[in-house]
Amino acid sequence: MRHTLPLVPQFYVTAPQPCPYLSGRMERKLFTALQGEGSSALNDALSKQGFRRSQNVLYRPSCTDCAACMSARIRVADFQPSKSQRRVLKRNERLKRKATSPWATEEQFSLFRRYLDSRHADGGMADMDVFEFAAMIEETPIRTRVIEYSDRLTGELVATCLTDILDDGVSMVYxxxxxxxxxxxxxxxxxxDHIRIAQEAGLPFVYLGYWVPGSPKMGYKAKFSGLELYVGGTWEKMRGEDEYSAELHPLSTDPIAEQVANISLPELR
Structure with missing residues (x-):
């Protein structure tokens, strides 16, 4: 008998584990596999509904009594750089951008290790080895690019971003x-620079991942004009930071079955 993958995505929930953004809380994720011919359509559709990609998995926070994590994206047409952001562009004029296929290199991994050891030595990725790093970069069933930034004078790799190309924007995976x-x-x-990439490609959005009120790790995202948040099933223009709460409440999230029922799926053939 021939076995085939189900056409309708199957959704699952992770076991609770410590939240990486707000101390003393537990996180839980709703997730589904990203595979087969309909991967791009599924990724496009679910990205618009607050999901993020990690290798061949799409996930979204689904904590039992907390709804602090909100998917964030920049509406490119509404973005205006601040004075400090214009200074940042000036200071980094020496960097040269190169987009490559999702293929891991030793130079990338060395940079990745230096970055983790300096900024996230106690994070969930701290123990990643070269094989896990390669999987993070290379295991993608959709259109993905590695954006490298090198010093124009020395040629040294200074920064790297794993970036997905969606039908309505670019998604900064890591x-x-x-x-x-x-x-x-x-x-x-x-x-x-990803805002410029989206502008050059005629794409309206840059997806940044999650913004979490009360989390110092996520505060930088609120500094970009044109920011939108996915709240209550719709995208809204970000209001003042103090208008969003990270307070716990037992009715913060709908039951899993209701969440899944409300997900809009593309027509997968």
Missing amino acids: SFYEPDSEKNSTGTFIIL
């Missing part, structure tokens, strides 16, 4: 950079 370049606000520059 970025890392030389710790010594932090004084130049390299992380901010990578986002600013």
Whole structure:
């Protein structure tokens, strides 16, 4: 008997584990596999509904009593760089952008290790080896690019971003950079350059991942104009930061069955 993959995605929930953004809380994720001919359509559709990609999995926070994590994206047409962001662009003029296929290199991994050891030594990715790194970069069933930023004078790799190409924008899956370049606000520059990439490609959005009120790790995302948040099943223009709450409440999230029932899926053939 011939076995085939189901046409309708199957959704699952992870076991609770410590939240990486807000101390003392537990996180849980709703996820589905990303595979087969309909991968791109599924990724496009679910990205518009607050999901993110990690290798061949799409996931979205689904915590039992917390709804602090909100998917964030920049509406390119509404973005206006601040004075400080224009200075960041000026300071990083020495960097040269190159887009490549999703293929891991030793130079990327060395940079990745320096970045983790300096900024996230106690994070969930701290123990990643070269094989796991290669899987993070290379295991993608959709249109993905590795955006490298090198010093024009020395040729040294300064920053890298794993970037998905969606039907309505670019999604910054994961970025890392030389710790010594932090004084130049390299992380901010990578986002600013992805806004330019989206403009050049005629795409309306840059997807940034999640913004979490009350989390210092996520505060930088609120500094970009044109920011939209996915709240209550719709995208809305970000209001003042103090208008969003990270308070716990037992009715913060709908039951899993209701969440799944409300997901809009593309027509997969």
